[in-house]
Amino acid sequence: MSETKSKPLSMDDLVQEVLRTYGREALSFTELASGYANINYKVETTTGPVLLRLCRQQPEPLLRYEVLLMKRLRQLSFPTAYPIARLDGDYITRAGGENLMLYDFIPGQEPEVNASTAGEIGQAVGILSTLQPEPVLQKTNAVHINNCHQLIAEFSQAANRYPDIFSYFKEQTAYLEPLLEKPLPTGIIHGDVFPNNTLFEGNRLLAIIDFEEACTDHLLMDVGMSMNGFCFVNNQLDMVLAEHFLAAYTRHRPLQEEEWALLPVYLQWGAHGMLSWHLRNNLLYHEKPQQLARVRELMERTITLRKSEEIILNNLATLARHQAWN
Helix, strand or coil: CCCCCCCCCCHHHHHHHHHHCCCCCEEEEEECCCCCCCEEEEEEECCEEEEEEECCCCCHHHHHHHHHHHHHHHHCCCCCCCECCCCCCCCCEEECCEEEEEEECCCCECCCCCHHHHHHHHHHHHHHCCCCCCHHHCCECCCCHHHHHHHHHHHHHCCCCCHHHHHHHHHHHHHHHHHHCCCCCEEEECCCCCHHHEEEECCEEEEECCHHHCEEEEHHHHHHHHHHHHCEECCEECHHHHHHHHHHHHCCCCCCHHHHHHHHHHHHHHHHHHHHHHHHHHHCCCCCHHHHHHHHHHHHHHHHHHHCHHHHHHHHHHHHHHHHHC
16 A cells, blocks of 8 residues: 655645744745745734744754854844744744744844944944853854865866856965964854844844854954955945944954954955855856856955955054054
């Protein structure tokens, strides 16, 4: 006698099944603008709106790391959308072949990049830098120089070949590697603070979201990555925005002299690391014109930053002296 296969759940059935584990009833749901990995839904319930996430990038152990980290962030009153516990106290639901989580819904918007928003982000990332790592919160950054080498090894077998990108990537990886080995302060970082991972009301930060890439790394990595998100205009570093970001950040954690000296390198590493993420997920094997355009934008940015290292360093030295006086 053959087994009867169960029919896959419709999205409506999936939402209702998941919400029941929270003791809630879904009235309606709407898909929100999705990133490259997850799918998010705003779900209207009898007790108000929530965010339902289909977690398609991270396996369950890394989702549990995120839950633990969010519990620590709550102690700092950090501005984020916190996960909601089910009736049984767990935070992750397996249904329809998916890992799903429910979060607070925060009705904000993606911000305009300006001096005020750069300062808001600098302050929040500075607060995050004060969170002390502990053994249970140790996790390696997915954006790592070793992953760059693994990508380079795949270039010859990739379904999609980009000779100019591959040539750039090999040379820039070799340039960055010894500089990234220099010892610097480490701690918990978000690792992906870009406008599409933040919610604002006007110029006021409501939440930094999507802590899936959070990990332990050089704290300067978060500075460089976040500045890539909030201190560039027309793909060029804007020193006015940089000043607002750094002034707010250093109120919570002053940068060491070596960090000021290496910040131009970490600005490059932020862009190069994001480029590596796009190649890995999964531009080497799937054609995605929008994602390819982003890779070329990041490549151009990194090349420009490297050519301008000395100028940037001089500008940063002026900022460092100014902030030391204040």
